[in-house]
Amino acid sequence: MKKICLLGATGSVGGNTLDVIQNHSEQFSLVGFSFNQNIVRAREIIRDFKPKFVTAGNPQFAQDLKHDFPEITVFSGLEGLVELASTDYDLILTAVMGSVGLHATIRAIELKRQIAIANKETLVMAGDFITALAKQNKVPLLTVDSEHSAILQCLQGVRREDVASVTITASGGSFRDRTRAELEGVTVEDALNHPNWSMGQKITIDSATMVNKGLEVIEAHFLFDLPYNQIKTILHRESVVHSMITMKDGASFAELGANDMRQPIQYALTYPNHLKIYNKKSFDLAEIGQLHFEAMDFQRFPMLALAYQVGEQGGSYPTVYNAANEIAVSAFLQGKITFLEIEQLITEAVETHQEVTDLDIDKIIRIDEETRVRVSRKIR
Numbered sequence: 133m134k135k136i137c138l139l140g141a142t143g144s145v146g147g148n149t150l151d152v153i154q155n156h157s158e159q160f161s162l163v164g165f166s167f168n169q170n171i172v173r174a175r176e177i178i179r180d181f182k183p184k185f186v187t188a189g190n191p192q193f194a195q196d197l198k199h200d201f202p203e204i205t206v207f208s209g210l211e212g213l214v215e216l217a218s219t220d221y222d223l224i225l226t227a228v229m230g231s232v233g234l235h236a237t238i239r240a241i242e243l244k245r246q247i248a249i250a251n252k253e254t255l256v257m258a259g260d261f262i263t264a265l266a267k268q269n270k271v272p273l274l275t276v277d278s279e280h281s282a283i284l285q286c287l288q289g290v291r292r293e294d295v296a297s298v299t300i301t302a303s304g305g306s307f308r309d310r311t312r313a314e315l316e317g318v319t320v321e322d323a324l325n326h327p328n329w330s331m332g333q334k335i336t337i338d339s340a341t342m343v344n345k346g347l348e349v350i351e352a353h354f355l356f357d358l359p360y361n362q363i364k365t366i367l368h369r370e371s372v373v374h375s376m377i378t379m380k381d382g383a384s385f386a387e388l389g390a391n392d393m394r395q396p397i398q399y400a401l402t403y404p405n406h407l408k409i410y411n412k413k414s415f416d417l418a419e420i421g422q423l424h425f426e427a428m429d430f431q432r433f434p435m436l437a438l439a440y441q442v443g444e445q446g447g448s449y450p451t452v453y454n455a456a457n458e459i460a461v462s463a464f465l466q467g468k469i470t471f472l473e474i475e476q477l478i479t480e481a482v483e484t485h486q487e488v489t490d491l492d493i494d495k496i497i498r499i500d501e502e503t504r505v506r507v508s509r510k511i512r
Contacts, residue, residue, distance in 0.1 A: 134160050134401065135220065137185075137238060139213060141165035141171045144332045145250045145276060148393045149225055152179065152401060155410045163221050165215055166228065171196065178204065184190035187212035209468045214239050223401065225276065226251040229334055231459050231500055234258060238493075241271050248400035250276035252351045253458075257451045258496050259354035262293055263382060273355060274400040279348055281396030282374035282387035287356070288404060296380045299360065300348055301368040302428070302436075303327065305339035308369065312432060318471045320464065327369070337461045340476055346439025350450050353443055360443050364438065367426040372417075390415045431443045437476055438482060446470035447487050455503035463511045477507050 136153060140146045146165070153160045164185035167174045171193045178186065178277055179203055187207040188194040194208035207215040210232060217224060217236040223246035226233040233251040240247055241262070249255065255273075266273050275281055278302045289296070306325050307315060307326055323340045324333060331339070338344035346364055352363050374396075376386035389395055395409055430437040441450035460477040463469045469477070481503055 133158075133161045135222045136160050136401070137164040137216060137219065137221035137224040138227065138254045139187075139216070139224065139251070140229065141177055141232055141298060142167040142170040143227055143229065144335075145225075145393060146353045146398065148347075149227065149397050150181070150393050150402075152398045152409075153181070154460075156398075156407060164219050165214050168214055168228075169193075175200070182237065185216055186212055187216040189390050195202050199270045210235065218243065219243075222246060223248060225249075225400065226254065226395070227276070229332065231257055231455070234497070235305065238512055241265050241269050243460035244269050244271055246248065247271055248274045248276050248397075250397075252277060252347045254452050255351045255354045256347050256454045257500060258493060262497070263357075272403075274403050275351075276393075276397050276400050277348060277351070278396045279375045280352060280394065281399055283356060284403075285373070285399065286385040287386045289466075290377070290379070290385070290512065294379050294381075295358075295362075295377055297362045297364055297378045298352060298356065299366055299376045299378065300345065300352060301366040301371070301373050302342065302345045302365055303339065303369055304367050305338050305342065305344075306336070308367070315472055316470075320467065323464075323471060330500070333465055334458075334461050336476075337464060338457070340471075341457075342433035342436040342479070343439070343457050343461075343474075344441045345433075349439050349453065350443045353492075356476070358435055360440055367428055368422065369426075370425055372420060388415075388417070404470070408472060432477045435478060440481060443483055445487075447491055448496055449482060449487070450483060451496055452481050452485045452498050453478060454501045455500045456507045459504050459507040459511070468511050477510060479500065480510070483506050 138146055138149055153162055162181040162183050164183050166187035168189035168309045185205050186197060194206045198206045213236040217239040224240045225248040226237055227250040232254050234254050237254050275284060284296050308324050324336050326336050326339060335344055349363050355358060371391050373386045373388050376384050380383045398409055430510045456478045460474040463473055
């Protein structure tokens, strides 16, 4: 029985993770989880899974749960995430959004626990430090992103020195068939209408701007220790080929599957083994019929081009890119800025950033906070 700690249990990835745990209750148990604001769903999870530890984003919610469930230990806030990461479990899956998962991930690595990362921002912000700490503690960083999971699965049994490149596929998001001129005046509702996946609001907007793919490129650099010129991206509207690797002799291996986040989640929980997955409908290539691929247009998707740029620059540039995006997306979802202003705010933040010397994790966190303040001041 593998004991699972789940950060971000009420989100999209969290819900799929709970489904995997429930479908394989003989293999996994949920011993702890965190949530931000959805206390109704949190109560349901407590009743269904009977965890020992819970962290609430809101201190008042924590007090309510302590009163209603005196048998469990309840933490709160960002400190509560670190306390949760310090409890007794075998694997922690980080599915919180944004930079809030950084300290909890560091704590879990220090304790030499298995790490499954759905929180790509942690690696984007502080990839050099996280990967170095993981190597020092001999902790493998397993990935829950479908694209990186596909690469990981393709790499099994392959000599790393024989790999020429990896290719990350991109659906193109909600506006993939629109020109840049046609992006003027698009609404939040339009942007949230993803053609392939059902995901949380932020990641759906990130898919539309292609920032999400940019974050995945940076994450792949750290996860697989590859230079950026060996990380390719390609448009693939069906999202059937999740990613592929190409060998030096030209052979390519791809991982194909349904648009079901449970598969990469389950593989992270069972790595390197594959368990049966309980699909409502089996994956059928004959029914799909055709697959389409298109070269990536970096002029159409400038945020992906910018991600490669900040990745090559390294240091705290990816931190600035990520922090500016989080503030800009939040503002767009609140109706404070237009869709295209997301790109403008990120670009301005990166272009005006002054790199610091002797970068460490404390400076990374300070730069992240300063970027958020600076970008927020530009929003009306």
